Amino acid sequence: MGCGRVGAMLARGMEKRGHSVAVIDVDVEAFRRLGPDFQGITVKGVGFDREVLEAAGIRNADGFAAVSSGDNSNILAARVVRDGYSIDNVVARIYDQGRATVYERLGIPTVATVRWTVGQVLRRLLPEGSEPVWRDASGEVRLIQVFVHSGWVGKRVRDLSAAAHAPIPFICRMGKGMVPDSETVYQDGDTIFVGCETERTSDIETVFAVPPAKHQ
Structure with a gap:
């Protein structure tokens, strides 16, 4: 509209x-x-x-x-x-x-x-992708803002990090940044930032584009 x-x-x-x-x-x-x-x-x-x-x-x-x-x-x-x-x-x-x-x-x-x-x-x-927020000078490492499927709501941020095999240094919640601790739970509307090697960007997008596996 x-x-x-x-x-x-x-x-x-x-x-x-x-x-x-x-x-x-x-x-x-x-x-x-x-x-x-x-x-x-x-x-x-x-x-x-x-x-x-x-x-x-x-x-x-x-x-x-x-x-x-x-x-x-x-x-x-x-x-x-x-x-x-x-x-x-x-x-x-x-x-x-x-x-x-x-x-x-x-x-x-x-x-x-x-x-x-x-x-x-x-x-x-179009949440199937991610947006690079920062890249190192070599282009080998980046910080990405990544879409997370609603099925992850209620999971701890550390579980998201484990599933992606990559650190989540901070999240944005209701317009404010915060550093998650071991018990921080991913909420609807949170924005997730992931640090990763550039070559792993697609893998991380794929992990979060779908609901978590039942064992996660």
Whole structure:
């Protein structure tokens, strides 16, 4: 929802990655930002209107991003999609950092820093990969922000570290960094940072892209 500069960049970026995309906006003129090569669906309306969502194919959607210019519209649309259509892969753009923290506590991932909006939303919507946060000069070692499947919620961070055979030096919880101890439990909404050799990045992504094995 939202076809401003961020929404249009996000839609084009996802389409280039091979995903089918539907874009909702109240202004049909906004769809011009998508360019003549855009192959997705465009729907006029607001993203918290069920008829509009249905027209955009929400029942077959794997994810939903609310990136309009209004905080209230974004969070309302995100909640309608999450609660009304049981879609967990939802993210909302929020301009007010204070509000973002509140909505994170309600279980809706938010992106509040405009500078990183497109990259952060893509990373949450397409969570099969990781994002390098730091690399050493040789390129052999990196710190990655990695997606963790919801099936790991409730597991201790040290268990995640053991499964990946890599250290997890810190996590981010509700916008604040913390160093996990031996009893820290991974919670829904936590962001995990893993230190690893560059060549092991794909292995770690694979470990956390699925629920843990029953014995873990």
